[in-house]
Amino acid sequence: MTGPRIAPKEPPYSEAVTTALARIMPEGVPPLVLFRTLAKNERVFSRLMAGGLLDKGSVSLRERELVIDRTCWRCGSEYEWGVHVAFFGERVRLTPEEVRGLCTDDSEATPFSPRERLLLRLCDELHATSTVSDALWSELAREWSEAQLLELLVLAGYYHAISFVTNALRLPVESFGARFPKP
Numbered sequence: 001m002t003g004p005r006i007a008p009k010e011p012p013y014s015e016a017v018t019t020a021l022a023r024i025m026p027e028g029v030p031p032l033v034l035f036r037t038l039a040k041n042e043r044v045f046s047r048l049m050a051g052g053l054l055d056k057g058s059v060s061l062r063e064r065e066l067v068i069d070r071t072c073w074r075c076g077s078e079y080e081w082g083v084h085v086a087f088f089g090e091r092v093r094l095t096p097e098e099v100r101g102l103c104t105d106d107s108e109a110t111p112f113s114p115r116e117r118l119l120l121r122l123c124d125e126l127h128a129t130s131t132v133s134d135a136l137w138s139e140l141a142r143e144w145s146e147a148q149l150l151e152l153l154v155l156a157g158y159y160h161a162i163s164f165v166t167n168a169l170r171l172p173v174e175s176f177g178a179r180f181p182k183p
Helices: 015-024 033-038 042-051 061-075 078-088 096-101 114-129 134-143 146-169
Strands: none
Touching (some): 033 078, 033 146, 061 114, 061 146, 078 146, 114 134, 134 146
16 A cells, blocks of 8 residues: 555545644745644644643754654654754754754764763663663763653653654655655
């Protein structure tokens, strides 16, 4: 089977979905395929929108995006990775080398700072083991507060869930979306 497993909802949307889409989508940008598909189950749509961490949090926008992008790459979600790189990559000043580095197995071989490589390692360990080793936790705790560490953990987990949904639904990469770098 090719193509999405569930066709995205077409307008008109309910008032609640219309309001949520107006709040989260930049003006002039049509709703994402993911959001339109989730809108077929308004309860799930509203819960996922309420649980999102795209607001101003306790970590910087750049750090948040590194965690999202690395998590989505590890999960193989080109759809979600592509949306985030396209929407936020320039805002967080990701260089082409850094974009490629987000999709490299060896975090130490990336152009990121030592602090940012810790975030990549966090995503890698969570993805591979569903936990964080004591050694990595100690390094992370020297750089981020407890509140920030909680945010980083939940952010990685949230984007695992989003990746599972986008992959299982076989959502096509958005027309503006970035593509995984070629090896």
